Amino acid sequence: MRKAKTLLQVYLAYMLEYRAELVLWALAGVLPLILMGVWMEAAEGGGFPLTSGEFARYFLMTYLVRQLTVVWVVWEFERDVVEGRLSFRLLKPLDPFFEHLAAHVAERLARLPFVLLLIGVFFLLFPEARFVPTWDDLFLGLLLTALAFLLRYLMQYTTALLTFWSERASALEEVFFLLYLFLSGTIAPLEVFPETVRALALLTPFPYLVYLPAATLAGQEVALWPGVGVVLLWGGFFLLLSRLLWRLGLRRYSGMGA
Template sequence: MNHRGGWALIQNTWQSWIQHRGFFFLLAFGWMLPLLVYLFIWSAAASDGAIAGLTQESLAGYYLILILTNQLTYATTNWTVGDNIRYGQISRWLLQPMSPIYHALSQEIAGKVVFMLFSVPITALLALIIRPQFNLSWGQALQFLPAIVLAWGLRFFWGYWLALLAFWVTRADSLLALQDSLIFLLGGHLAPFALLPPGMQTLARLLPFRYMSAFPVEVLTGQLGVQETLTGLAIQLGWTVLAIVLYRWVWTRGIRHYEAVGG
């Protein structure tokens, strides 16, 4: 496998995306807004006192961190992989002497750099206005690292294997919309895990969607005990391994099925 070519591609994509930053800033702005809505709604709900142990200030802190981690783990490439398969773009990638996953990875990395250029200053500004409260510690930050890396891996590979179904079905991107809805409901966007009704909490604990977005934030803001964090990390790791296995499996079968038309 040619890793040097992959690194060159990563740099290339990143620099080209920074040129078109206006467009990507707009995307980042769009992802930020729904989370801001729920930040304000829960702040209003908690204005008469804490709900389930969460105060107005800690809710604000939770959502501001979630805005950043959500963009760090959101895999935009999964939306374009399907198009590339449908339009035959992927033929060219298959001929290049490196794994086609580098194309997805290069866009992932480029995306994170450009989105953070917009979101970090805006979130910092919002923090000055809203005055959130963060209970951070070095221990939590240390546990946060594996949680956020796994969250990205899980969300990326889970969306990637769904997107690869485009080898057989033309509108596989609907499954990605379904995934986004489930992340919204169970992944801590609509409400932090602690505020969900018991039934949804059970679903959130078992299904992969919470581990794609809210779990690292819960770890970082100290909402979880040691036992809960370790169990969460184990479940997260399990789903990530399954997602990678599924990706490998769908990819090898899809490639055999694939044929391009036209030139």
């Protein structure tokens, strides 16, 4: 606990040095807010399972969830391996997994005020999006968001470990990002997907990274089970795979000072 507290304090201070950059990153993730207007306009014509107001609330919560679950560890780890900086991290009595995780959590804490401010602005611009979630929805939604963040971090960290065999593991992450974009519910909620596509998507980890927590926060009816079970299964799989790749990768690592 003492190590975790120290890491969070250090990285939070580091992140607060770049407040202007945090604002730019918060603004860079406004794709769900753009799509909100598109789907609200489409819902006016009818024929969709969600109303205009429900689309507005869903995409607003999608923006919040994506801001709280964004991960970039693959690019950091890739640079550490390629430039030999991992050698210095290995000298510390701490797995780099936890050091990168602390940096991500601290960045969330520093970014959150800007995200909430932007959501407040969109509440003013789109009256249809105004709502107050119940305490149950808020608690479950935030819990699912935390699980989604941990799952996405595990997925990307596992991909990052492939840098031991290839210097461009981030290229594979870009392929996964395309699947994430279309299957996670970022482009459209799963209710508008064809039944076959929706069934296949639910077998992958992607819908649980955005759709499940966003829909819960928006007050929509979602099946928490088997959703939570699938999240835990995928999380366990990527955790075991990452530990295996870490041990095998260290045997291949030959960076500066290794």
